[in-house]
């Protein structure tokens with residue numbers, strides 16, 4: 533009888549002790565992950581190497597050196613555009629452009645971007661400026677939604693974009709917006725989940741749809757990014773941008789009109 537009483541009083545005490553230990557270890561776990569990042573996104577996942585197989589090898593050389601990835605490009609499109617000289621085999625008459633910016637494709641437009649192989653989300657985001665903010669899979673630089681000298685893209689500028697969403701500027705040919713849906717467009721993302729390129733902070737950018745669901749992502753942060761798997765990551769989740777599925781000036785889709793969430797590296 534006495535033994536039974538003892539068992540009855542020790543057992544609940546043991547259960548309570550175990551519960552307290554479990555609660556303490558659980559709260560330790562959650563405070564650890566809170567101190568790593570102030571949002572729910574994991575930091576520091578390696579960029580999947582197979583993504584670099586999407587870059588046009590005729591224009592782009594990718595080299596891996598320790599913790600760094602270096603992307604060298606000649607900066608020239610591998611596709612047709614009215615911005616080639618008329619003598620070029622890649623010259624075509626304008627399909628969508630009703631006006632053209634001065635100058636034609638030519639000269640030394642080579643660019644280099646070195647990024648960490650494990651890019652991280654920075655404590656603060658960074659606004660992009662004029663000039664290259666990323667390198668696309670064709671090798672042509674990605675520009676934001678502004679035009680020199682510091683004016684937002686407006687109707688007159690939109691009129692100068694070719695079907696690839698690009699035009700020529702003092703620093704050469706560059707993309708501002710998503711390609712138009714025309715038969716000639718076979719190389720760039722157009723309302724799909726294709727890889728678009730790599731941004732200056734080392735994070736990849738994909739089209740408006742995500743391979744993880746096959747549809748428009750609904751969990752994007754303010755920069756149009758999230759952490760999921762893609763067609764390049766074999767189920768592994770990593771942080772990447774998407775072209776944000778919102779019309780700009782009612783009809784066009786800017787490639788990247790938001791802040792970079794990582795630390796930008798120079799593209800020059």
Ligand SMILES: [Zn+2]
Pocket residue numbers: 675678679699700701706708
């Ligand atoms: Zn421009």
Ligand SMILES: [Zn+2]
Pocket residue numbers: 738741742743744749758760761762772774
């Ligand atoms: Zn995605």
